[in-house]
Amino acid sequence: MKAVVYKGPFQVAVEEVPEPRLEADTDALLEVELSAICGSDLHIYHGKIAGVLPGTVLGHEFVGRIVEKGPLVPFPVGERVVGSFQVACGECPACRKGQFFACSRGGVFGFGLALGNLPGAQAERVRVPFARHTLFPIGDLPAEEAILAGDILTTAYGG
Ligand SMILES: [Zn+2]
Numbered sequence: 001m002k003a004v005v006y007k008g009p010f011q012v013a014v015e016e017v018p019e020p021r022l023e024a025d026t027d028a029l030l031e032v033e034l035s036a037i038c039g040s041d042l043h044i045y046h047g048k049i050a051g052v053l054p055g056t057v058l059g060h061e062f063v064g065r066i067v068e069k070g071p072l073v074p075f076p077v078g079e080r081v082v083g084s085f086q087v088a089c090g091e092c093p094a095c096r097k098g099q100f101f102a103c104s105r106g107g108v109f110g111f112g113l114a115l116g117n118l119p120g121a122q123a124e125r126v127r128v129p130f131a132r133h134t135l136f137p138i139g140d141l142p143a144e145e146a147i148l149a150g151d152i153l154t155t156a157y158g159g
């Protein structure tokens with residue numbers, strides 16, 4: 001599949017990368033309908049994020065459709081969803097206190113080794129760990145509106 005890949009400071013490219021596969025019963029695979037470029041992606045582009053190595057697939061804001069899922073994912077194949085930029089298990093001590101960013105098994109899509117080493121969503125498909133907590137169904141909402149819930153609005157609200 002095609003994806004946007006970090007090549008080094010001030011260099012990105014659309015390249016052929018391996019298709020993601022389900023790795024856990026709590027994973028979902030999404031066909032990406034829309035992904036966004038975030039100000040945080042520019043920090044990566046400028047080479048300022050340690051742990052983002054050349055070859056990292058970028059992107060953490062996305063809307064897509066579930067095309068495959070593990071048995072513990074409560075949404076049906078075909079469901080349109082928005083993704084949270086941040087992955088959290090929902091069950092560890094930090095998650096139980098609502099401190100999702102401190103999740104011991106969490107991460108951020110497209111942010112390299114320091115944040116879970118999860119390939120990003122500026123790609124034709126993306127693997128979503130802990131899909132029950134990471135995805136939210138959007139029905140027929142326009143993707144351009146729903147995508148704002150994944151980081152832009154929620155980060156501003158949190159701030
Ligand atoms: Zn963002």
Ligand SMILES: [Zn+2]
Nearest residue numbers: 089092095103
């Ligand atoms: Zn957790």
